[in-house]
Amino acid sequence: MLVHLKNYLQAKLPLSEAQFDALAPLLLPRHLARQQVLVQQGEVGRYGAFVTQGCLRSYVVDKKGKEHVLQFAPENWWIADQYGLIHHEPALFSIDTLEESQVLLFGPDFYQQLPQLGPPLQTFFYELQQNSMQAMQKRLIATLSATAEERYLDFIRTYPSLAQRLPLRLIAAYLGITPESLSRIRKELAGHR
Amino acid sequence: MLVHLKNYLQAKLPLSEAQFDALAPLLLPRHLARQQVLVQQGEVGRYGAFVTQGCLRSYVVDKKGKEHVLQFAPENWWIADQYGLIHHEPALFSIDTLEESQVLLFGPDFYQQLPQLGPPLQTFFYELQQNSMQAMQKRLIATLSATAEERYLDFIRTYPSLAQRLPLRLIAAYLGITPESLSRIRKELAGHR
DNA sequence: CCATTTTCTTATCCTACATCAAGGCGCGGG
DNA sequence: CCCGCGCCTTGATGTAGGATAAGAAAATGG
Numbered sequence: 001m002l003v004h005l006k007n008y009l010q011a012k013l014p015l016s017e018a019q020f021d022a023l024a025p026l027l028l029p030r031h032l033a034r035q036q037v038l039v040q041q042g043e044v045g046r047y048g049a050f051v052t053q054g055c056l057r058s059y060v061v062d063k064k065g066k067e068h069v070l071q072f073a074p075e076n077w078w079i080a081d082q083y084g085l086i087h088h089e090p091a092l093f094s095i096d097t098l099e100e101s102q103v104l105l106f107g108p109d110f111y112q113q114l115p116q117l118g119p120p121l122q123t124f125f126y127e128l129q130q131n132s133m134q135a136m137q138k139r140l141i142a143t144l145s146a147t148a149e150e151r152y153l154d155f156i157r158t159y160p161s162l163a164q165r166l167p168l169r170l171i172a173a174y175l176g177i178t179p180e181s182l183s184r185i186r187k188e189l190a191g192h193r
Numbered sequence: 194m195l196v197h198l199k200n201y202l203q204a205k206l207p208l209s210e211a212q213f214d215a216l217a218p219l220l221l222p223r224h225l226a227r228q229q230v231l232v233q234q235g236e237v238g239r240y241g242a243f244v245t246q247g248c249l250r251s252y253v254v255d256k257k258g259k260e261h262v263l264q265f266a267p268e269n270w271w272i273a274d275q276y277g278l279i280h281h282e283p284a285l286f287s288i289d290t291l292e293e294s295q296v297l298l299f300g301p302d303f304y305q306q307l308p309q310l311g312p313p314l315q316t317f318f319y320e321l322q323q324n325s326m327q328a329m330q331k332r333l334i335a336t337l338s339a340t341a342e343e344r345y346l347d348f349i350r351t352y353p354s355l356a357q358r359l360p361l362r363l364i365a366a367y368l369g370i371t372p373e374s375l376s377r378i379r380k381e382l383a384g385h386r
Numbered sequence: 387c388c389a390t391t392t393t394c395t396t397a398t399c400c401t402a403c404a405t406c407a408a409g410g411c412g413c414g415g416g
Numbered sequence: 417c418c419c420g421c422g423c424c425t426t427g428a429t430g431t432a433g434g435a436t437a438a439g440a441a442a443a444t445g446g
Contacts, residue, residue: 062338070333083327092330129326134276136329137285140263143336144369145255148403168424176337181403183425341433360393374433376395 001029001102004052008076013120022117027104032097038105039081039095044088047105048080049073054101055165059173060093069174072098072159072166078128086111098166148177149185194222194295197245201269206313215310220297225290231298232274232288237281240298241273242266247294248358252366253286262367265291265352265359271321279304291359341370342378 002024009015027050032038039045041060049056056073058081070093073079081091085108114122142151152175156163163171172182195217202208220243225231232238234253242249249266251274263286266272274284278301307315335344345368349356356364365375 060334068334068337083323130276133326136333140329140333140336141253141261144261145259178404371434
């Protein structure tokens with residue numbers, strides 16, 4: 001599965017064999033069944049993941065027991081509680097698999113080793129972080145200012161492959177509405193064609 | 194006003210005179226009147242700011258003309274559209290002053306020069322960014338899962354000094370509700386004492 | 387220091403979405 | 417084959433917060 005990561009990286013930046021070989025030992029290939037919990041909200045997590053196959057998500061469970069999905073991570077996405085991992089603090093959210101998946105796990109050492117991996121990789125991960133920050137900002141803005149229907153259309157744009165692949169209750173948990181409401185929104189949208 | 198920043202930094206990390214002197218030229222002290230726009234949503238911004246006096250905010254205006262506040266920045270806070278600044282891209286949000294303020298402005302060069310400022314400062318700004326990432330995550334989670342009243346209590350905890358200092362419509366724009374609703378919530382809370 | 391604008395409150399009515407409840411459909415296991 | 421069970425839909429009703437309006441209080445600026 002490491003070869004998958006190599007292809008992914010080489011498509012995005014110039015990367016020598018030596019540089020990739022320095023990165024590889026930090027990553028642990030792993031096969032995960034469906035519904036496996038990788039990080040548990042409130043506990044100190046040990047891993048983040050790069051997804052080569054399948055799909056993961058990060059989510060919180062609120063006091064009323066309701067789930068809220070923060071992020072989906074299908075193929076070629078990174079997912080982690082970066083802050084908790086680096087600072088060895090309890091995670092704000094959980095991470096689990098939605099399907100049988102292939103992942104490359106990394107621990108806190110990954111972030112410590114980053115500076116030694118050379119400028120191209122270091123810059124790449126730095127930008128990755130900035131992108132994720134910006135994505136989060138956009139999401140907050142959308143949550144504050146858009147209707148459920150607009151956010152659903154946004155979701156389809158962000159994760160085109162997932163709209164059909166995931167059960168509707170997960171999409172609803174991402175949008176911050178109930179499955180019933182999403183069902184009605186879909187009906188509404190279907191009618192308008 | 195640079196001395197203000199120096200005190201702030203020295204309280205947080207070991208910092209030599211030479212290191213501070215390398216940082217100082219990147220910062221432009223500036224006095225701003227109330228309601229001055231520093232960054233305009235949709236335009237390429239030129240500055241971020243460290244606030245030594247007064248208060249700024251970042252916010253978006255949605256298509257219905259409603260304002261949504263992303264962040265407040267009173268004394269000793271940093272505020273910037275980091276992504277847009279670094280990538281010379283149009284800002285996702287605006288930044289303006291809520292009061293007459295003293296700030297230290299910085300441009301895109303600030304981020305370019307960071308690696309040359311030495312480990313303590315570089316690490317500090319790296320962690321600053323992680324904190325802001327985590328704050329954003331917490332905020333997204335709260336927006337998705339908490340009621341307006343809970344978020345108001347959260348706000349008071351996050352910005353104790355601002356609850357009395359800012360007009361209620363700004364707090365409402367931060368919480369994602371109308372001033373009328375916030376007024377009701379306050380009444381409700383006052384009654385329960 | 388007055389005129390004007392902004393700010394805050396309160397009341398009434400309205401709407402997007404939640405909650406509760408029931409029924410249909412596809413699907414894997416005995 | 418049919419039972420049970422997620423999953424999705426649909427309907428009826430409830431509710432948090434929005435929209436609108438109006439008036440009092442406070443801040444701002446000429």
